[in-house]
Amino acid sequence: MSTSVVTPNALTDKEKENSVPYTDTSAVSESMRGFNYLLRGTATCDKFPRVCRAKGTAGPDCCKTKCVNVMTDKLNCGECGRRCRFGQTCCSGNCIDIMYDERNCGACKNKCKKGSFCNYGMCSYA
Template sequence: MNTVPKVWLLLVVISALWLVSVSATDSDELDFEDKLDTTPWISTRQPGRFLLQNGGRNPQRRNWCGGGRAPNFACRLILPWPEFRNPQCCWTRNNNRRCFDVGADNDLRCGSCTRSCRPSGRKCCGGVCVDLLSDRNNCGRCGNRCRGRVRCQNGICGYNGGPRGDGDD
């Protein structure tokens, strides 16, 4: 009779130790998995948060494109849709390759890596360099169309006293 409580106590202690060791292992694994799941690889909405989480490194300043067969595919992973319309791998001035969104209205890379609107004084609208002062489809700003046969002059539809047709407003 005296041995039954001792055996029972021994089993309880062994079970408790086993549960503690298993739960510690599981929580360590879960903590590691949680860190993997909750830490974003890239933050597209808040670039400041990304820089803090990744030691101050900006993904666009790194040679993400590398020498792979599909560099633009890698850029699509780094700069995902819908925030970025057309990510491409472009060469920079210092012979480094970086990912840029050439689909954005960016005057340095307008629709492609090599098309720049800056030297001509034009603006990038939908991947095309346009003159906002005279373009009837982009009069004064991108997407502002002059109605009918009204001309765009100085960025205003019908500048010389004609109707000021604004297709969007």
């Protein structure tokens, strides 16, 4: 009389075909080591300018060692180091006084209607 012993760890041929092969994760972590170095903030954009184009950064431009958007940053408006004066905002790379500009009244690209004026950041405020 012959008895067949089935072990609980034995896989059928079909299960073997559908199983996921073992991959060595240490090789993946070794290749990601340099990327993690960039993400921790120890790398600056003056050495690695592509860091600024990554998702979640402050902007695509590198000024000194910081990522900024020169189209909207008040401390680097239009170019690195160009600061807007007190009361001005950076709109499309230009320092604008949004309290009195008819094309940027109260906010960037907020035009007042034809014939009206901008006063205290509101169109036709009397």
